[in-house]
Amino acid sequence: MDVTELIELMKKRWTARNFESRKVSDNDLEKILEAGRWAPSGGNKQPWELVVIRDEETKEKIARLYSNAMGLDHPSERYTSPPVLIAVCIDTRTIDSYPDMMPANFIAYASVGSMVQNMGLAAALMGIVVSWGTQPMGIHDELRELLSLPGYIYIPDILQVGYPAQDRHLTGRREVDEFAHHDKMDETKLRDLSP
Numbered sequence: 001m002d003v004t005e006l007i008e009l010m011k012k013r014w015t016a017r018n019f020e021s022r023k024v025s026d027n028d029l030e031k032i033l034e035a036g037r038w039a040p041s042g043g044n045k046q047p048w049e050l051v052v053i054r055d056e057e058t059k060e061k062i063a064r065l066y067s068n069a070m071g072l073d074h075p076s077e078r079y080t081s082p083p084v085l086i087a088v089c090i091d092t093r094t095i096d097s098y099p100d101m102m103p104a105n106f107i108a109y110a111s112v113g114s115m116v117q118n119m120g121l122a123a124a125l126m127g128i129v130v131s132w133g134t135q136p137m138g139i140h141d142e143l144r145e146l147l148s149l150p151g152y153i154y155i156p157d158i159l160q161v162g163y164p165a166q167d168r169h170l171t172g173r174r175e176v177d178e179f180a181h182h183d184k185m186d187e188t189k190l191r192d193l194s195p
């Protein structure tokens with residue numbers, strides 16, 4: 001694969017919110033997890049633990065927790081429709097081992113981000129979507145109990161993995177020149193983010 005093909009693959013990865021019931025094979029799932037394994041991480045601490053969820057009842061419970069927290073009146077299909085969910089967890093004991101001067105939570109979350117990106121790209125090559133699902137703070141304790149997570153395990157995201165049942169939702173990106181600064185920051189390029 002050359003760099004142009006790699007960038008094309010990056011453009012192929014996307015976030016779906018509805019999924020077919022079609023199963024993801026064990027073989028494909030293994031490849032996705034193997035891709036995640038090779039992600040870089042701060043100090044190579046590999047702060048991640050993944051809970052791969054296929055059990056329908058558990059998915060339903062996650063959907064209910066999420067929907068209640070978000071004020072939805074039905075269990076969110078984004079957690080019931082995909083054949084696989086992956087709870088991305090951070091072992092916060094790895095964070096404690098980072099030197100004090102570093103923004104340790106950022107390092108851990110950036111590491112998880114690298115892992116999810118690796119998995120998303122591998123999946124995209126196979127026509128499978130891996131979508132992020134950030135979890136509301138208010139349901140952490142319930143998620144911990146549901147998934148038998150010890151108290152020092154933090155659960156920022158539950159990924160949805162499957163074949164999309166919707167047309168691609170096209171998202172744009174800023175041009176490189178809009179965010180790349182040379183030698184020093186050009187403040188005139190910064191966005192007006194006031195509401």
Ligand SMILES: Cc1cc2nc3c(=O)[nH]c(=O)nc-3n(C[C@H](O)[C@H](O)[C@H](O)COP(=O)(O)O)c2cc1C
Nearest residue numbers: 013014015016017113131132133134135169170171
């Ligand atoms: C750290 C992170 C958290 C995200 N959390 C959510 C989420 O909670 N819900 C959601 O619908 N999408 C979530 N997304 C997906 C983004 O909305 C999506 O990547 C972005 O809109 C670009 O679209 P694309 O992935 O289709 O290219 C998240 C993405 C990232 C990187």
